[in-house]
Amino acid sequence: xxxxxxxxxxxxxxxxxxxxxxxxxxxxxxxxxxxxxxxxxxxxxxxxxxxxxxxxxxxxxxxxxxxxxxxxxxxxxxxxxxxxxxxxxxxxxxxxxxxxxxxxxxxxxxxxxxxxxxxxxxxxxxxxxxxxxxxxxxxxxxxxxxxxxxxxxxxxxxxxxxxxxxxxxxxxxxxxxxxxxxxxxxxxxxxxxxxxxxxxxxxxxxxxxxxxxxxxxxxxxxxxxxxxxxxxxxxxxxxxxxxxxxxxxxxxxxxxxxxxxxxxxxxxxxxxxxxxxxxxxxxxxxxxxxxxx
Numbered sequence: 001x002x003x004x005x006x007x008x009x010x011x012x013x014x015x016x017x018x019x020x021x022x023x024x025x026x027x028x029x030x031x032x033x034x035x036x037x038x039x040x041x042x043x044x045x046x047x048x049x050x051x052x053x054x055x056x057x058x059x060x061x062x063x064x065x066x067x068x069x070x071x072x073x074x075x076x077x078x079x080x081x082x083x084x085x086x087x088x089x090x091x092x093x094x095x096x097x098x099x100x101x102x103x104x105x106x107x108x109x110x111x112x113x114x115x116x117x118x119x120x121x122x123x124x125x126x127x128x129x130x131x132x133x134x135x136x137x138x139x140x141x142x143x144x145x146x147x148x149x150x151x152x153x154x155x156x157x158x159x160x161x162x163x164x165x166x167x168x169x170x171x172x173x174x175x176x177x178x179x180x181x182x183x184x185x186x187x188x189x190x191x192x193x194x195x196x197x198x199x200x201x202x203x204x205x206x207x208x209x210x211x212x213x214x215x216x217x218x219x220x221x222x223x224x225x226x227x228x229x230x231x232x233x234x235x236x237x238x239x240x241x242x243x244x245x246x247x248x249x250x251x252x253x254x255x256x257x258x259x260x261x262x263x264x265x266x267x268x269x270x271x272x273x274x275x276x277x278x279x280x281x282x283x284x285x286x287x288x289x290x291x292x293x
Contacts (some may be wrong), residue, residue, distance in 0.1 A: 003101070004259070013063050015248075015252065015271060016247045016248050016249045016252065017055065017056075017057065017247045019032055019033060019052070019053075019120075020032070020033025020034040020035070021033055022034065022035035023035075023090075024038060024088065024090040024091065024094065025038075025089070025090030025093070026089075027088050027089075027090040027091065028066055028078070029077055029084060029088055029091075029120060029121050031052075031074060031075050031076060031077055032051075032061075032074040032075075032076045032260050033052060034061065036071060037071075038073070038090075038093075038094045038097070038146055039097070041070055041071065041072040041099055042070065042072065042073055042094075042098055042099065043061075043064065043065075043068070043070055043071070043072040043073070043098055043099060043100045043101075043102065044064040044072075044073050044075060044094050044095045044098035044100075044101050044102070045060075045064070045072060045073065045074055045075060045076065045101075045102040045104075045278065046075045046076075046085050046091065046095065046101070046102070046103045046104065047075070047076045047077075047080065047082040047102075047103065047104025047106065047192070047193070048076065048077065048078070048079060048081075048104055048106045049076070049078045049079055049259065050076075050194050050224075050259070050260060051074065051075075051076030051077075051104045051185045052074070052076030052077060052078050052106060053074070053076065053253075053265065054078065054255070054256075054259050055246040055247055055248050055252065055256045055259055056245065056246060056247070056259075056261075056262055056265060057247065058125070058262070058265065059074065059076065059265055060264075060265040060266075060268040060269045060272070061073070061074040061076065061102075061269075062074065063265055063266055063268075064268075064269040064272050064273060064276070065270035066269070067269050067270060067272075067277070068273050068276055068277050069250030070099065070276070073094065073098075075091050075094070076104075077121075078122075079110060079113045079122065079123060079124035080106055080123055080172065080280075081106055081107070081108075081109075081118065081123035081124075081262075082106060082111060082177040082178055082181055083110070083111055083118065083120065083123055083177065084120075084121060084123055085181055086177060086180060086181055086184065094185050095185045095187075095189075096185060096186055096187070097146060100190065101185060101187065101190065102189065102190045102191075102192055102272060103107070103181070103182075103189050103191055103192065104192045104194060105188070105191055105192065105193050105194070105195075105211050105219070106211055106213040107212030107213065107214060108146055108171055108173070108174035108211070108212055108213040108214055109124075109148045109149065109152055109170060109206075109212045109213065110123035110124050110172040111123070111170060111173050111174060111177060113169050113170060113173045114130060114132055114169055115129070115130055115132055115133040115165075115166050115169055116128065116129050116130060116133055116148075116151070117130070118148060118244060123148075124147055124148055124149065125146065125147060125148075126142075126145045126146060126147055126148050126150075126151050128142075129142040133166070136162050136165060136166075137155060137158060137159070137162060139142060139158070139189035140154065140155065140158060142283050150195040151293050152166070152206055153206050156205060156206055162198050164204075167204065167213055169212050170213055171213050171214075171215070171218060173212060174213070174218060175218050175221045175222070178222055179221075179222060179225070182222065182225040182226075184274050188225055188226060188227035189225065189226060189227060189230045190226075190227055190228045190229070190230065190257045190272070190275060190276075191219070191222075191228070191230070192229075192230050192232070192268070193211070193219075193229065193230065193231040193232065193270075194211075194232050194234070194260070194264075194268070195209060195210045195211050195233065195234065196210060196233070196234045196240070197209040197210075197233065198231065198233055199214065199215055199216035199231065200215075203215045228275050230268070230271050230272065230275075231241075231262070232267065232271070234260055234264065238260045238261065238263070238264045238265055239258055239259070239261015239262065240257070240258060240259065240260055240261070242257070242261055243256060243257065244257040244261055244262075245263075246259070246261065246262075247263035273291075
């Protein structure tokens with residue numbers, strides 16, 4: 001099977017895949033299922049749309065479970081920013097009790113900050129502009145925006161110089177929130193970079209690619225809390241731009257083209273398993289809590 005297109009019934013839009021969305025504890029956030037127990041031995045994986053595995057039957061957390069034989073809980077949330085996890089005590093508690101924690105690096109655009117607020121669970125949703133942002137961009141009608149990406153693109157086209165103020169604020173907030181997230185987890189984590197550029201490439205503009213606005217300098221400011229870092233650049237054979245191995249409706253085709261394919265997810269699972277799988281030379285490996293600082 002190269003890809004599967006599912007015809008949606010008219011007036012009944014729904015995803016082609018059953019992602020078995022689930023909640024943990026008293027959380028109001030829907031994560032990728034199936035729901036699993038939060039005790040015993042498990043790996044916790046926090047991340048955005050790629051971790052959620054949109055349009056894929058087997059995202060890398062489930063493949064990682066197959067590789068390691070250790071139950072792996074997918075705390076992937078579509079379009080998540082760091083704020084989703086900081087406000088979810090169920091996820092924080094699970095991460096504290098997990099044998100190992102993987103955090104996908106998400107972009108800086110979907111964070112509440114001094115200039116604008118995002119939805120607490122759907123972080124890509126623009127909620128409101130602050131008085132400060134309205135003062136910086138008095139000519140912009142912010143009632144027109146529903147998503148952060150649309151708003152930021154408009155602000156960038158309006159004024160590069162003034163847009164730089166917003167970008168710098170987002171970068172500062174991203175570092176602070178990531179440090180807070182890892183402090184709340186209270187243990188070293190494995191960071192996963194998954195993007196269409198490297199951390200060393202330019203990240204000044206929206207079109208520079210994702211994770212949006214995140215740079216090597218920012219990641220280095222997290223040093224001391226990271227056990228390992230995996231960097232995976234989405235190359236031409238990543239599945240982006242292809243429908244191979246993806247399941248989607250007609251309405252989802254464009255979004256499916258923008259997501260990595262099964263080959264990328266398999267490669268990520270293998271690389272993570274190399275770090276997490278116990279071996280004789282590592283003793284209990286990363287899953288024992290013997291992380292390298």
